[in-house]
Amino acid sequence: AQTVTQSQPEMSVQEAETVTLSCTYDTSESNYYLFWYKQPPSRQMILVIRQEAYKQQNATENRFSVNFQKAAKSFSLKISDSQLGDTAMYFCAFMKGSGGSNYKLTFGKGTLLTVNP
Amino acid sequence: ETGVTQTPRHLVMGMTNKKSLKCEQHLGHNAMYWYKQSAKKPLELMFVYNFKEQTENNSVPSRFSPECPNSSHLFLHLHTLQPEDSALYLCASSPRTSGPDTQYFGPGTRLTVL
Numbered sequence: 001a002q003t004v005t006q007s008q009p010e011m012s013v014q015e016a017e018t019v020t021l022s023c024t025y026d027t028s029e030s031n032y033y034l035f036w037y038k039q040p041p042s043r044q045m046i047l048v049i050r051q052e053a054y055k056q057q058n059a060t061e062n063r064f065s066v067n068f069q070k071a072a073k074s075f076s077l078k079i080s081d082s083q084l085g086d087t088a089m090y091f092c093a094f095m096k097g098s099g100g101s102n103y104k105l106t107f108g109k110g111t112l113l114t115v116n117p
Numbered sequence: 118e119t120g121v122t123q124t125p126r127h128l129v130m131g132m133t134n135k136k137s138l139k140c141e142q143h144l145g146h147n148a149m150y151w152y153k154q155s156a157k158k159p160l161e162l163m164f165v166y167n168f169k170e171q172t173e174n175n176s177v178p179s180r181f182s183p184e185c186p187n188s189s190h191l192f193l194h195l196h197t198l199q200p201e202d203s204a205l206y207l208c209a210s211s212p213r214t215s216g217p218d219t220q221y222f223g224p225g226t227r228l229t230v231l
Contacts, residue, residue, distance in 0.1 A: 004159070033217050044120075045207065045222040091160070095217050103217045104173065107160040 006108035023092030031097035040088040121223035138193040140208030148213035154205040
């Protein structure tokens, strides 16, 4: 079974600064996908970024980028130029890439990020 | 209306009540999911439906009964729940054209069982 660990329950950052959220995972799979989802207070959970394990290049989406270290099974999220609207719970998630697994998502417990003005 | 919608957004029920949660997706997706989100715990997958057929039941107690009449609608029927069932219930959908794909979530139903 896969496990996803987010070791930082809470973090805070000043507006316009950069912050990195940590995520590690444990799997014996070679083909898989990793995701970061964002859940703002009382709002819908939305996808921030997605990484295919077979791709060596780190995924980026505007101010959001990941540092994917496959050998270390690490998948951290970097948020540059933090904005007040980035305040949210961030979840790291894992999905097996094959094997008729229903492509289930396994989530970490989340990191609550607060951006301070 | 776009995306994934859920009704009601908040629900308070007694342990002997019967209620239903509704999820509707307007994205043309073929797979739908129910998740339970409890405080201090990771999201737990409950059920998966692909093309209206249930393909996953993650050892969910029978007091939770899902129904998927078509690829756009998903229900979760609740009966004789326990206080520990209080949580945020999230619905999600995904294209499921082939292989792994991104899941899109609804806003959730905040359930309180008294």
